[in-house]
Amino acid sequence: MASPDFTLSAGPVTVTARTLAALGKPILYHYDPEFLTAFERTQGKVAQVFRTTNDIVLMQGEAIVGLEGALRSLITPGMHVLNLVQGVFGKGTGYWITDFGAVLHEIEVGYDDAVSPAQVEAYLDLHPEIQMVCLVASETPSGTVTDVAAIGPLCRDRGILSYVDTVSGVLGMPWETDEWGLDLCVAGAQKCLGGPPGVALISVSQRAWDAMYANPAAPRDSYLSLIDWKEKWLGGRRFPYTPSVSDINGLESALDQALEEGVDAVVARHEDAAAVTRAGATAMGLTLWAKSETFASACVTSIRLPDDIDNVRVRDHAREVYGVMLSHGQGAGNLVRLSHMGPTAGGLYSIVGLAALGRTLVDLGMQLDVGAGLEQALAVLSTQRN
Ligand SMILES: *Cc1c(COP(=O)(O)O)cnc(C)c1O
DSSP: OOOOSEEOOSSSOOOOHHHHHHHTSOOOOTTSHHHHHHHHHHHHHHHHHHTOOSEEEEEESOHHHHHHHHHHHHOOTTOEEEEEESSHHHHHHHHHHHHTTOEEEEEEOOTTSOOOHHHHHHHHHHOTTEEEEEEESEETTTTEEOOHHHHHHHHHHTTOEEEEEOTTTBTTBOOOTTTTTOSEEEEESSSTTOOOSSEEEEEEOHHHHHHHHTOTTSOOSSTTOHHHIIIIIIHHSOOSSOOOHHHHHHHHHHHHHHHHHOHHHHHHHHHHHHHHHHHHHHHTTOEESSSOGGGBOSSEEEEEOOTTSOHHHHHHHHHHHHOEEOEEOTTSSSEEEEEOOGGGSSTTHHHHHHHHHHHHHHHTTOOOOHHHHHHHHHHHHHHHHO
16 A cells, blocks of 8 residues: 555654655764764753753663653552542553553543543542652543643642653643653654654653662663663663664654754643644534543544444545645544644644545535535634734
């Protein structure tokens, strides 16, 4: 099968020509002074995007390596951890928490809903034994966000550690690591940043380092060890293992582009694209997955499908017939996702996604007014541009 004309998936995303060119640069020895400088510069640029003065660790591997390594490092057997579940990734975090030996507490809501700061506050009031809160900032498989701006400070003010999966959160929503007092954040390069899949971007507060050092179960001399990165790389300029030189080059280029545009402007571009997409989808007769637009994510719009139309079939049909790669529900429910993430957040990409999805669903038997949806989406886009 030919390559798709448009990749509008929820990560890995389409990357710019400039990022592709950076990925094609010569591969240097990882101890070449030029690469060492590039690696350090890239860390600094991640810190700018995260808005933090905390240490930045760039672990080689998809974001999962950072999420697992960090959680294993922070969980001391028997500690009490509160996990917030409103989607697939939050649910998975809970399995890890139990697996790594902690006592799991959970607040779980439907995957079309969001855990509220008030729920978290009430739970923490009742359970002073909680030592860490785990949350997912942006549940990409269902397109909902959590109110990290409120929950982060709640944890900090009580001296509770926070562990945040922000793989699709950073640049897809306003983000303030330090202002919100977030101890451990993990982002991916291949989501809103528009970089290559293959690097986990992690910020670690001093409190989080202290917790890891106090933890006899924290991995050391292991691919999953954050302490190795702290001691060998941050402390001694020795890599625990060879980083992918090309991925770092691609990541730095994507960071440059984000910083040149401005972090706030990138976030606003995602929010604008989401507004266009939601307006178009509802105007053609589709139903949004998120119960309320107040927590619908800015990087991906999830659409609820009728029971008799399967989400995988929708994704495959749009790809085969219209050459547009969308994302299915990834187990979150019978939904399909129009992604507006990284370089595809903005301009006519949302119109392409809406056209492909709308016509696919008509082909599969739904009654929709695709034209009315596209008209409405273009009307919203036009007001943003003029
Ligand atoms: C993409 C993503 C990850 C990384 O998981 P993969 O299954 O490797 O894509 C983790 N958390 C969230 C919220 C994500 O969007």
